[in-house]
Amino acid sequence: MVAHLIAHADDNMVLAQRLGEWISNAPELELDIALGNIGLDHLGVARTLYTRAGELEGEGRTEDDFAMLRTERDYTNLLLVEQPNGDFADTVVRQMLFDAYQRLLWADLSGSGDEVLAGVAAKALKEADYHWRFSSGWVIRLGDGTEESHVRVQDSLDRLWRYTGEMFEGPSSAHRLAWEDEVTAVLDEAELSVPTDPFQRTGGRQGLHTEHLGHLLADMQWMARSYPGLTW
Amino acid sequence: MVTTWTVATVREVVSAVVDPEIPVLTIADLGILRDVTIEDGTVVCTITPTYSGCPAMRQIEDDIRAALNDAGYEDVRVRTVFMPAWSTDWMSEEGHRKLAEFGIAPPTRQEEVLCPRCRADSPKVIAQFGSTACKALMVCSSCGEPFDYFKQI
Numbered sequence: 001m002v003a004h005l006i007a008h009a010d011d012n013m014v015l016a017q018r019l020g021e022w023i024s025n026a027p028e029l030e031l032d033i034a035l036g037n038i039g040l041d042h043l044g045v046a047r048t049l050y051t052r053a054g055e056l057e058g059e060g061r062t063e064d065d066f067a068m069l070r071t072e073r074d075y076t077n078l079l080l081v082e083q084p085n086g087d088f089a090d091t092v093v094r095q096m097l098f099d100a101y102q103r104l105l106w107a108d109l110s111g112s113g114d115e116v117l118a119g120v121a122a123k124a125l126k127e128a129d130y131h132w133r134f135s136s137g138w139v140i141r142l143g144d145g146t147e148e149s150h151v152r153v154q155d156s157l158d159r160l161w162r163y164t165g166e167m168f169e170g171p172s173s174a175h176r177l178a179w180e181d182e183v184t185a186v187l188d189e190a191e192l193s194v195p196t197d198p199f200q201r202t203g204g205r206q207g208l209h210t211e212h213l214g215h216l217l218a219d220m221q222w223m224a225r226s227y228p229g230l231t232w
Numbered sequence: 233m234v235t236t237w238t239v240a241t242v243r244e245v246v247s248a249v250v251d252p253e254i255p256v257l258t259i260a261d262l263g264i265l266r267d268v269t270i271e272d273g274t275v276v277c278t279i280t281p282t283y284s285g286c287p288a289m290r291q292i293e294d295d296i297r298a299a300l301n302d303a304g305y306e307d308v309r310v311r312t313v314f315m316p317a318w319s320t321d322w323m324s325e326e327g328h329r330k331l332a333e334f335g336i337a338p339p340t341r342q343e344e345v346l347c348p349r350c351r352a353d354s355p356k357v358i359a360q361f362g363s364t365a366c367k368a369l370m371v372c373s374s375c376g377e378p379f380d381y382f383k384q385i
Contacts, residue, residue, distance in 0.1 A: 016285075030358065030359035030361070030369070033359065033361050033362070033363070034359060034360060034361035036361075037361040037365050038361070039285075040283075040285035040286075040287065040365060041283055041284050041285045041365065042284075042285070043284075043285045044281070044283065044284030044285030044286065045284045045285070047285075048284065048314065115315055116314060116315075118315060119313065119314030119315030119316070119317060120284070120314050122314075122315065122316070122317040123281075123283075123284055123314055123317040123318070124284055126317065126385045127283060127284060127385075130360070130383075130385070133360065134360055134361070
């Protein structure tokens with residue numbers, strides 16, 4: 001149970017950090033605010049799940065210990081969420097693929113026997129629906145937009161598709177078909193092709209990451225590690 | 233120093249604490265104040281976040297503690313719960329009225345939002361995410377007023 005909570009917290013923590021990197025850099029002010037807001041929702045979920053994991057583990061670890069004092073081999077997030085922001089197409093495709101997964105996950109976990117997890121899931125489900133509206137809406141606009149936007153969003157999709165398979169390893173495997181239906185419907189509307197290359201990269205849940213996570217953590221954890229116990 | 237207090241008087245103090253981001257609303261109007269009890273002389277306030285990442289929660293906790301301390305209650309605990317998940321249905325009628333007066337369209341189905349300035353219908357969405365997690369940004373199709381809409385969830 002603790003490992004399960006940490007894995008989901010890690011997904012949300014890493015994605016929150018990625019989305020935070022957009023702040024002051026997005027193509028438009030409204031998108032800047034939207035990406036920051038979505039990141040904040042993910043951060044809130046991560047904080048609560050880390051805190052709960054610490055309570056259940058019973059060794060006194062806090063949310064900060066989990067987020068700031070573990071190395072990349074300890075992080076068990078999906079490879080998808082650690083992929084760099086790239087351009088705006090890369091970011092909305094990553095978000096759309098992940099939102100589709102989280103909506104199914106939260107619907108499932110809102111029936112959890114753990115009251116805190118069930119509560120977080122019920123709340124996060126409402127938020128994920130809203131994120132999905134944003135991310136799928138942009139994938140459709142870009143896919144069905146100009147020639148340039150179409151090419152770029154298809155390219156993002158082709159590159160990120162290899163990181164989707166590991167979402168459905170283990171207990172989430174039952175969601176694969178529902179996820180494919182949701183995502184395929186968006187891609188159809190966006191006039192994008194579902195990638196056909198069967199190659200999949202996995203390992204995130206075992207702590208085996210792409211090169212990008214180490215850099216992300218170095219940036220995120222620098223302050224906490226340089227000034228141990230720092231608060232403000 | 234207060235020597236006798238009841239849940240009712242304590243609740244009154246806590247209910248008057250305002251939301252730091254939308255100060256026309258109290259935390260009771262918003263529906264995020266779930267319960268106030270007294271357990272062995274400690275005032276226990278239970279609150280729930282509007283959104284998972286709501287950055288105002290910490291501030292609200294501090295404000296509750298400060299309001300109670302000012303009223304003479306020293307021993308205060310603030311508890312955060314997630315279950316059941318907050319919904320805009322918990323916002324009071326009074327809260328809806330205050331929001332509209334303040335110029336923020338209160339929560340309702342997005343298709344039914346009225347311009348808080350001229351009451352015209354069918355405003356356009358400018359951005360699904362506004363200045364805080366709980367709001368979207370809209371513009372009136374009639375008078376051109378840009379305004380915040382408190383999203384229904």
